[in-house]
Amino acid sequence: MSMKFEFPETCSEGAACGCAESDARPVAVAPAPTDVEHATVNVDPVEVGRRWFLKASAAFTTTILAPGVTLMAFGEADSAHAKPADQPVSAKQRWGLLIDAGKCEQGCKACVTACNEENGIATPKNLATDAQWIRTLQVKNPENGSTFQMPFMCQHCSEPPCVDVCPTGASFRRADGIVLVDRHICIGCRYCMMACPYKARSFVHEPLHDQKPEVPRGKGCVESCTMCVHRVDEGGTPACVEACAKTGNAAMIFGDLHDPNSEIAKRIATYRTTRVRADLGTDPGVFYQNI
Amino acid sequence: MMARITFQKLDDHSSFFWGLLAIHAVVIALGLGAFLYMEHHGHIVTGMNNAIVWGTPHVFAVFLIVAASGALNVASISSVFNNLAYKPFARLSGILAISLLIGGLMVLVLDLGRPERLTVAMTTYNFKSIFAWNIYLYTGFVVIVAAYLFTMMDRSMSKSGAATKTMGWFAFVWRLALTTGTGSIFGFLVAREAYDTALMAPLFIAASFLYGLAFTVLVLLTVCRETRTNLMSEEMIEKFRGLMIIFALSVLYFTAVKHLTSLYAAEHHGVEAFILWNGGIYTASFWLGHVLIGNVLPIVILAFLAGENKVLTGRTGIAISSVLALVGGLAFMYVTIIGGQAYPLDLLPGMEVESSFLDGVVASYTPTLPEVLLGIAGVSVAMLVTGLALKVMPFLPRAAQPE
């Protein structure tokens, strides 16, 4: 069955949060609109009370006895309120990036600027604490002095250590390979940042202002590159890829790694590509050429 | 023949006792104030950043949690290994273990980015996460030790001793799991070279023995002063002295093995040099704090300077050594937790990397007052809980009886 992770629509934190989401985690919904609507219409107050009681007692017992079950129980209840999916997220796809460092122009920051703009991230002033979803690495080979530049972001691992260690499951990998943080259940423990081998994640150290409704963020939570999931789900490409193409360098391409006819898959099948620290077994979805 | 052990509560309070409790209460208030301040402004008011994501609060929290499991030692020796000499102190050891754990957990929770979501952490659960397992190890520890205390203190149960023995075993196994779990939090981080070793767990267990004993001894000496009686006989002091020497030696042993095996693996030379040689504050914390103050000095004092007809009495010697061991313990946590993060991740082995995100450079971290206050408040919570518990229930033995 194909599933899609969705963010339901209103945020209970109101002004404090300013995002357009509910406090529920993105739930797996079956793309069966009629069933879902039906469930939402027939709300019986007794049933609501009973459900509430069940939820509460389930929460209580499972806290003590069998955690994990709750996740399923809650997921089921919440899915009744979720919007039907127009495009199912499926494991048939795996979204990925191919970045040719040979085409990345020294000093260019178009991808970084575009990412900040797209996701409502302020240009970093404090380099140690401000969020940076994408950065350019300046690389030097100490043996021969040769240098190059490459953009670097969350590698959207298919064996992501960040997801493995996350105590609440806020870090999750969608079936289509995009790794996200559900900022409504992230408790800000930062264990994922300890575990990520790529230093891909940022912790929000300060209150945020002027957030984009389609990109929920929040103080005290961890975040990282979302591969512009809000654009991808509408059939678009990530902002960095688009910006890079506009400069004429076209160092980045985005696409479905599982589709043998996609440009990205063809190129990976043709050229020698490298994945950063592939030795760690994380199976990244970001491929590099000429590094 | 051994005299029957009787127990007492603290009920005759000196200004010393109230003074101590008041100091701890003030420290806790400051810590909570620091928490509210951090919560309001965000972690920007701490020294933590995107490279050093776990700072001073974690140093204290992990230290207290590790010490908690070690504090149970005395009880374990008495009921699991049937050593009657330790029996008078078994109850104290149990309650101290619970208190230290509560102190550590409080710090851990209040340092979360979103502490108000603690309920989320308890209801949505990722079974793969060792961190999540630890939540269960910790709550389980409190419940099991409480049950263990009950079997010791309940008249009918303690008579046969069977229940106490069973619970004692259970608690003993559980505390080993707990320390292993805590050590594994670091062991699971494949990308962090400093932790890339299976020796983290045994090292943490050895350390827990030492810190737990040091806390137990210091609390005992403090209440001796309060009850104005001698709760520990000279033989007991001798026993604790021997134990502490053994524990400190084993910490040194595992430390040496851990670093020697790491040095053996060529890819870890960088991080080893950083910790052992050119890491500035981290190298200092390692050698001066962990090795010298935390282990070598206590061993020297206990083995050569303290005891009958020596410079120091056994009592003074063990008091000083306990303080040193705890100071060294904090240094050990500092170099392990913060030093391990400060060393940059190796993104492209063999290459030099630079970026706006400060890749390729040693991360800088200076603790700020609020986070230090929060950390110390954890210690005070542990001490306050112990103090109050000693007041309401008979956890303490009466004056030492000659055997």
Ligand code: SF4
């Ligand atoms: S790069 Fe880091 S944050 Fe991204 S999926 Fe991999 S482990 Fe997780």
Ligand code: SF4
């Ligand atoms: S900081 Fe958030 S996303 Fe990261 S491990 Fe903790 S709860 Fe999970």
